[in-house]
Amino acid sequence: MTRLGLLIDVTKCNGCYNCFLACRDEHYGNDYSPYSAAQPAEGHFWMQVKEIERGTYPKVKVHHLPIPCMHCETAPCIEAAADGAVYRRDDGIVLIDPRKAKGQRAIVSACPYRVIFWNEDLSIPQKCTLCAHRLDAGDKEPRCVEACPTGALQFGDLADPQSEISYLAAVLGPEVYHPEYETKPLVKYVGIPKRFVAGEVVRADLPGECAEGVAVVLEGGGVTLQTQTDSYGDFEFEGLEKDVFYVLRVQQEGYAPRTLEVFTRTDLNLGRIVLERV
Ligand code: SF4
Numbered sequence: 001m002t003r004l005g006l007l008i009d010v011t012k013c014n015g016c017y018n019c020f021l022a023c024r025d026e027h028y029g030n031d032y033s034p035y036s037a038a039q040p041a042e043g044h045f046w047m048q049v050k051e052i053e054r055g056t057y058p059k060v061k062v063h064h065l066p067i068p069c070m071h072c073e074t075a076p077c078i079e080a081a082a083d084g085a086v087y088r089r090d091d092g093i094v095l096i097d098p099r100k101a102k103g104q105r106a107i108v109s110a111c112p113y114r115v116i117f118w119n120e121d122l123s124i125p126q127k128c129t130l131c132a133h134r135l136d137a138g139d140k141e142p143r144c145v146e147a148c149p150t151g152a153l154q155f156g157d158l159a160d161p162q163s164e165i166s167y168l169a170a171v172l173g174p175e176v177y178h179p180e181y182e183t184k185p186l187v188k189y190v191g192i193p194k195r196f197v198a199g200e201v202v203r204a205d206l207p208g209e210c211a212e213g214v215a216v217v218l219e220g221g222g223v224t225l226q227t228q229t230d231s232y233g234d235f236e237f238e239g240l241e242k243d244v245f246y247v248l249r250v251q252q253e254g255y256a257p258r259t260l261e262v263f264t265r266t267d268l269n270l271g272r273i274v275l276e277r278v
């Protein structure tokens with residue numbers, strides 16, 4: 001059984017939008033029926049690149065998350081469509097039949113990922129096809145994958161243990177975007193941003209000197225993490241779970257330890273943590 005999908009490495013995406021532009025170039029004004037009708041000039045993002053800004057100044061991070069149709073194995077769009085207007089091919093690709101889907105606006109709102117777009121002129125729902133028309137014509141990969149300069153997008157057969165995408169998935173341990181939707185996507189991710197806690201340690205008696213090498217411990221959610229401040233006195237814990245209470249301890253010999261409670265509802269910049277001499 002073939003299961004074509006994508007492995008998207010968020011840590012490699014630089015936000016160049018080449019994938020979005022290649023998708024537009026492939027589909028805008030081009031009718032590939034029965035795979036897809038022509039994409040309109042405006043309002044459609046079959047491959048979106050979502051910019052995610054995290055933290056507060058000066059501890060700010062920006063990530064880019066490419067978001068196509070997830071080609072779900074349990075696809076609400078298929079269930080919402082009448083007359084088999086949305087269907088899954090034997091290779092796992094989920095397609096919208098432009099002829100059968102005419103007038104079926106309910107298909108748009110059925111997708112929890114919001115990756116189906118309504119074409120007002122044609123009165124049809126439309127989305128990413130993984131360039132099924134190209135694959136059937138003998139191409140090796142969708143246009144977005146071909147256009148990505150960083151290797152952030154990998155395409156292949158997730159059901160074939162010998163495929164490169166399966167190898168990478170086994171090594172990198174892919175995640176699902178919004179697992180709570182429970183749709184079993186064939187688009188997997190690596191490096192989806194989680195939460196970070198960062199700050200700066202200063203010593204009250206040495207105000208002009210960076211507090212390098214101070215021990216910082218973060219405990220919570222069943223784990224204990226440890227680090228040391230860098231040469232600027234900064235520290236950071238990355239990849240933390242959301243909505244977890246942690247206790248942060250900052251300690252150095254000769255100084256009173258500091259303890260702070262933090263909750264990872266958002267990314268946290270704790271600012272300056274001052275150590276006093278004992
Ligand atoms: S991401 Fe949305 S449009 Fe794509 S298969 Fe899943 S439910 Fe359907």
Ligand code: SF4
Binds near residue numbers: 015018019149151
């Ligand atoms: S082409 Fe690649 S690097 Fe550029 S935005 Fe898309 S996924 Fe990211």
